[in-house]
Amino acid sequence: TSGSTAACFGPPRACRRSSVLRGASTLPWPRVSPWVARWAWRSRDCVRWWRSSPFQRFHLTRCKPESSPRVTNTTRTQGAFTAPLVIRMPYGGGVRALEHHSESMEAILAHVPGIKVVIPSTPHDAKGLLIAAIRDPDPVIFMEPKRVYQAPRQEIPEGDFVIPLGTAKLVLPGSDLTIVSYGAQMKEAIAAARQLRDEASAEVIDLRTIYPPDLASVIESVRKTGRLLVVHEGPRSFGVGAELTAAVAEQAFLHLEAPPARLTGSDIVVPMPRHERHYLISVADIMSAARRLLSY
Numbered sequence: 001t002s003g004s005t006a007a008c009f010g011p012p013r014a015c016r017r018s019s020v021l022r023g024a025s026t027l028p029w030p031r032v033s034p035w036v037a038r039w040a041w042r043s044r045d046c047v048r049w050w051r052s053s054p055f056q057r058f059h060l061t062r063c064k065p066e067s068s069p070r071v072t073n074t075t076r077t078q079g080a081f082t083a084p085l086v087i088r089m090p091y092g093g094g095v096r097a098l099e100h101h102s103e104s105m106e107a108i109l110a111h112v113p114g115i116k117v118v119i120p121s122t123p124h125d126a127k128g129l130l131i132a133a134i135r136d137p138d139p140v141i142f143m144e145p146k147r148v149y150q151a152p153r154q155e156i157p158e159g160d161f162v163i164p165l166g167t168a169k170l171v172l173p174g175s176d177l178t179i180v181s182y183g184a185q186m187k188e189a190i191a192a193a194r195q196l197r198d199e200a201s202a203e204v205i206d207l208r209t210i211y212p213p214d215l216a217s218v219i220e221s222v223r224k225t226g227r228l229l230v231v232h233e234g235p236r237s238f239g240v241g242a243e244l245t246a247a248v249a250e251q252a253f254l255h256l257e258a259p260p261a262r263l264t265g266s267d268i269v270v271p272m273p274r275h276e277r278h279y280l281i282s283v284a285d286i287m288s289a290a291r292r293l294l295s296y
Contacts, residue, residue: 072114074138082137083114086130092184092233094147094280096273102146103270104234109141110211116140116165117210121186123154125208128163136165143210145184168214170221174203177290178221180244181231182207185281189231192286200294210240218244219252226257227293231286236264258296263289 073083093102110117116138120126126144133140171186172193179202181189186206193202203221207213222228228248230241241262248260263281271279 075114083139084134084137085139086133086136086142087140088130088142088144090146090149091143092145092147093270093276094145094184095150096276097146102276104232104265106141106143106210107234107239109143110240114139116212117143118165118208119143119145119183119210120208121145121148121183121206122151123148124156125163125169125206127156128161129165129208131160132162132165135162140165143183147184147187151187163208166209166212166214168208168217169206170203170217171206172202172204174201174225176200176225177202177227177229177293178205178218178225179203179229179231179286179290180205180207180218182210182240183233185231185233188281188283188286191283192290195283196287196290200290202290207240207244213240213244215244215247215251219248222248222252222260223255226255227296228256228260229263229286229289229293230261231263231281231289233265233281235267236262237267239264258293261289261293 073081090101091106092104095102106117106119109115116133116136118129118133118140120129126148130142133142168180171190174193177196177200179189179193181204186204189204193204196202203225205218205221207218218228228245230244232240234240236242239262241264245260245262248256263286265279265281268279270276
């Protein structure tokens with residue numbers, strides 16, 4: 001599929017010989033205009049089709065997306081040129097990796113104007129969202145939760161299908177509480193909602209696209225249930241949960257039965273493998289937070 005690129009560090013020869021990206025050197029280079037070629041070459045990282053950043057921390061320290069000309073390309077040319085770029089990167093904890101390999105930086109990337117941030121939670125969504133990202137005219141950061149790599153297998157259609165960016169997915173319908181999550185944390189959110197069936201009916205929404213978020217779906221659900229719980233692995237301060245709860249408070253305040261709540265990771269460096277379980281959000285944590293909202 002054509003129309004996009006992904007990042008590889010170093011000059012073109014280093015990209016071809018990269019041991020991290022072994023096996024991709026046979027992919028053809030895209031045909032681009034001389035202007036786009038010069039623009040890509042002058043960037044700190046060279047561009048190559050279907051390349052991926054091994055870890056998000058390495059990408060941020062080298063790419064500097066906030067200063068990359070690709071991010072502002074469409075605005076500076078008043079729409080004359082687009083920047084069809086896709087950067088795939090693993091992220092998140094739960095696999096007993098080192099601390100700088102387990103961070104959740106989706107909020108940092110979502111703060112950069114011009115960048116779209118996507119996080120799938122299932123193999124099916126990963127394929128549909130990745131195809132949509134490749135065909136999108138804007139730069140897309142495609143973040144892949146490492147825990148999902150170890151998830152159970154799932155049937156995926158062999159044909160071409162697209163999940164539009166910026167659309168959330170209703171996973172479980174409910175009437176008493178809205179739980180919004182994304183990525184690897186969806187597993188715990190769904191399990192908690194199912195275990196709460198005897199106490200309350202929880203609606204679960206998979207956000208899928210961090211930016212631009214599907215606020216309409218979230219607000220519509222909260223207007224029905226009257227309660228919101230946002231669950232994500234990333235740090236609490238200035239995170240995705242803060243943005244969603246603020247939007248709900250602004251647009252669905254009169255429908256709320258309880259203050260919108262966040263259940264997130266702590267504002268600390270992800271612990272080393274021995275203590276990682278204390279940082280991650282469990283099913284019991286979600287059930288406890290949901291009960292507090294339901295009893296408000």
